[in-house]
Amino acid sequence: MKYIKLRELEVSRIGLGAMGMSHGYTDSGTDEAESIRTLHRALELGVTFIDTAEIYGPYTNEELLGRALKGRRDQVVLASKFGMISHAGAGPWNLDSSPANIRTAVEGSLKRLGTDHIDLYYQHRVDPNTPIEETAGAVAELVAEGKVRAFGLSEAGPDTIRRAHAVHPVTAVQSEYSLWTRGLEERVRPVLRELNIGLVPFAPLGHGFLTGKIRSTDDFKEGDFRYGNPRFTGENFQRNLRLADEVQAIAAEAGATPAQVALAWLLAQGDDIAPIPGTKRVHRVEENTAADGIELTAEQLDKLSSLPPAAGETHTEAGRQMLER
Incomplete structure (x- = not known):
């Protein structure tokens, strides 16, 4: 495994998104033992960058990581997120990045994770009701107190990134890529490079679509992120299957899996990128981390870069309202 710097934070070139172990997909939360084996196998393979959030569950994903990483905390650069639970009463899925809410959130996350600090603490979504300067200032206080090592943003636009960074350095921006x-x-990538901010792509495999394994939507149940998602329905789904087939063809050429090709393309976009493919299965984490050794040719990279965009929006209307791309 290679390692890179997201600003001052050294992380494995490929991380692990833990969300799906507890939240977001039809079979999430159904096999804690396998999830813990997956986390331990990732550490054995040199993965140091693990991502979670208080909203995943809610809360149960951080609790899972707390159990899995007991006695291994020093092997991990641990990232979590705040701001999608209003602890003052409105509850989950209500944006609140006020300083008071951040204080409540971080104490809960530290307890659940069984640690005295979070290495990278992201604002999960931009809160239109709290000036980003106040949010950045609150996280800066947590950094000064040693409860947080680095500040991140998720799905933030250029203006928000600049304003936050002016108050306290932003180490990484996590966005779907x-x-x-x-x-x-x-719009966003040039600002990150200008300000020396790392990029952490989530859903680097298109919520599983780019693996080539999803050929039907029949198995998605209500509560699965993909159930009713515009990219996974109707004509959009059929059009996007053709895109997955193109990735499969290049994978056959390269002697790799489609997932490895999708990750290798991302890694080729710069040495300031650390994708966090999510899985709860040992064989998938082995497959994903092996992408670090895949070298695509210039022609293959060009072919991949020239693929048409996916059909359909990435989120439902409610989800899109929280994005600042």
Whole structure:
């Protein structure tokens, strides 16, 4: 495994998103033992960058990581997120990045994770009701107190990134970025490079679509992120299957799996990128981390970069309202 710097934070080139172990997909939360084996196998393979959030569950994903990482905390750069639970009464899925809410959130996350500090603490979504300067100031206080090492933003736009960074350095921005979600390349990516802010792509495999394993939506149940998602329904789904087939063809050429090709393309976009493919299965974490050794040719990279954008929006209307791309 290679390692890179997200600003001052050294992380494995490929991380692990833990969300799906507890939240977001049809079978989430059904096999804690396998999830813990997956986390331990990731550490054995040199993965040091593990991502969670208080909203995943809610709360149960952080609790799972707390159990899995007991006695291994010093092997991990641990990232979590605040701001999608209003602890003052409105509850989950209500944006609140006020300083008081951040204080409550961080204490809960530290307890659940069984640690005295969070290495990278992200604002999960931009809160339109709290000036980003106040949010950044609150996290800066946590950094000064040693409860947080670094400050991050998720799905933030250029103006928010600049304003936050002016108050306290932003170490990383986490946003959806993959072969089929490339909207940040034009507006956000140049700002990150200008300010020396790392990029952490989530859903680098298109919520599983780019693996080539999803050929039908029949198995998605209500509560699965993909159930009713515009990219996974109707004509959009059929059009996007053709995109997955193109990735499969290049994978056959490269002697790799489609997932490895999708990750290798991302890694080729710069040495300031650390994708966090999510899985709860040992064989998948082995497959994903092996992408670090895949070298695509210039022609293969060009073919992949020239693929058409995916059909359909990445989120439902309610989800899109929380994005600042």
